Amino acid sequence: xxEQAWQKLRPSGRQRGSRRRAVSAAAALAVGxxxxxxxAPPAAFAAPRPDTVQQGLNALVHTDGLPATLAxxxxxxxxxxxxxxxxxxLATGAKVPKxxxxxxxxxxxxxxxxxxxxxxxxxxxxxxxxxxxxxPGLVRGEGIDGRHITxxxxxxxxxxxxxxxxxxxxxxxxxxxxLLDIALQHKADFAPGTQWKYSNTNYVLAGLIxxxxxxxxxxxxxxxxxxxxxxxxxxxxxxxxxATIRERHPKGYYQDSAGEPLQxxxxxxxxxxxxxxxxxxxNSDLNRFFTALLxxxxxxxxxxxxxxxTVPAEYFGPGARYGLGLVSKPLSCGGLSWGHxxxxxxxxxxxxxxxxxxAANVAVTIQPTDKAAMKHVESVVDTALxx
Numbered sequence: 001x002x003e004q005a006w007q008k009l010r011p012s013g014r015q016r017g018s019r020r021r022a023v024s025a026a027a028a029l030a031v032g033x034x035x036x037x038x039x040a041p042p043a044a045f046a047a048p049r050p051d052t053v054q055q056g057l058n059a060l061v062h063t064d065g066l067p068a069t070l071a072x073x074x075x076x077x078x079x080x081x082x083x084x085x086x087x088x089x090l091a092t093g094a095k096v097p098k099x100x101x102x103x104x105x106x107x108x109x110x111x112x113x114x115x116x117x118x119x120x121x122x123x124x125x126x127x128x129x130x131x132x133x134x135x136p137g138l139v140r141g142e143g144i145d146g147r148h149i150t151x152x153x154x155x156x157x158x159x160x161x162x163x164x165x166x167x168x169x170x171x172x173x174x175x176x177x178x179l180l181d182i183a184l185q186h187k188a189d190f191a192p193g194t195q196w197k198y199s200n201t202n203y204v205l206a207g208l209i210x211x212x213x214x215x216x217x218x219x220x221x222x223x224x225x226x227x228x229x230x231x232x233x234x235x236x237x238x239x240x241x242x243a244t245i246r247e248r249h250p251k252g253y254y255q256d257s258a259g260e261p262l263q264x265x266x267x268x269x270x271x272x273x274x275x276x277x278x279x280x281x282x283n284s285d286l287n288r289f290f291t292a293l294l295x296x297x298x299x300x301x302x303x304x305x306x307x308x309x310t311v312p313a314e315y316f317g318p319g320a321r322y323g324l325g326l327v328s329k330p331l332s333c334g335g336l337s338w339g340h341x342x343x344x345x346x347x348x349x350x351x352x353x354x355x356x357x358x359a360a361n362v363a364v365t366i367q368p369t370d371k372a373a374m375k376h377v378e379s380v381v382d383t384a385l386x387x
Contacts, residue, residue: 056380057085072283105342113325143188200276207275252346287359333386360384
């Protein structure tokens with residue numbers, strides 16, 4: 001599954017480099033041998049069982065042709081292991097940094113939803129209040145009226161607002177209002193509350209409501225209410241016009257279609273995603289975030305229950321459901337994983353946590369043009385949570 005929201009971006013004016021090919025060598029498997037004294041024959045021990053997560057990452061590189069993969073997996077006891085495969089920089093051949101930072105795309109939506117629900121718990125926002133309650137007169141268009149769209153519908157993707165990322169975007173700086181204006185030039189997809197459809201516009205509006213109610217920037221609210229509160233030391237909301245990734249990270253690549261040259265798109269102004277997808281983080285930080293969220297460390301029980309109240313969202317795969325900025329998906333071993341996933345040019349992230357404390361997140365350094373490759377990414381997450 002790839003998020004349609006980010007698929008539509010086709011940045012113009014990007015310098016196209018020559019085709020680069022990442023060449024990876026197969027790893028040799030060592031078998032341990034121990035002798036039990038001079039007269040005793042050597043006792044050969046069986047090779048350790050292959051790590052299925054590492055095997056999955058290796059296959060994403062060698063079989064699916066992805067430049068690099070990273071993963072972080074936490075078991076029920078809290079033991080964490082990080083993984084890498086592939087090449088972190090195709091130009092230099094540099095290794096993939098363990099637990100390196102990546103652009104996490106729509107995982108940002110869950111952060112935005114948490115801040116909104118914290119404000120609901122504080123009595124500052126009503127889930128069933130209309131957008132016009134907080135942004136009077138701002139949301140008007142063909143079939144679009146902020147007096148009939150609720151905060152809940154924004155968070156659950158049932159507002160009918162058109163998705164601004166389905167229309168022309170350029171690689172430049174955008175104010176949040178610019179993004180909303182793009183959406184309002186188009187007619188509504190459906191009447192509020194009658195259907196479900198993924199739209200990044202919903203979360204831009206949610207961010208604007210948060211800023212209006214608190215009187216502070218969205219980035220500051222996320223930092224104080226979530227990032228610092230639970231110790232996400234490698235997660236941040238880039239400042240305006242900051243196109244870089246601050247800490248160690250693998251390069252991110254873009255490909256127009258299968259067989260086309262890979263383009264380095266690591267540095268990019270992310271303002272076109274804002275509250276819907278601007279955050280930078282690591283796999284381990286995402287595991288910590290979703291574990292804390294499901295564990296009740298970020299929201300009162302009433303608001304967490306609302307967040308986990310879902311509607312069908314097959315867009316995310318068979319059996320998937322969407323809550324308030326939170327996706328549930330069935331696991332092959334039974335039960336559910338909870339998370340979101342994110343797509344941003346150069347990076348894809350998929351992950352989930354379970355109610356009994358397991359967590360896994362996988363990042364790859366390209367948006368795969370092959371749908372089968374994306375299913376393989378999701379399969380690695382399932383393997384990590386079910387093994």
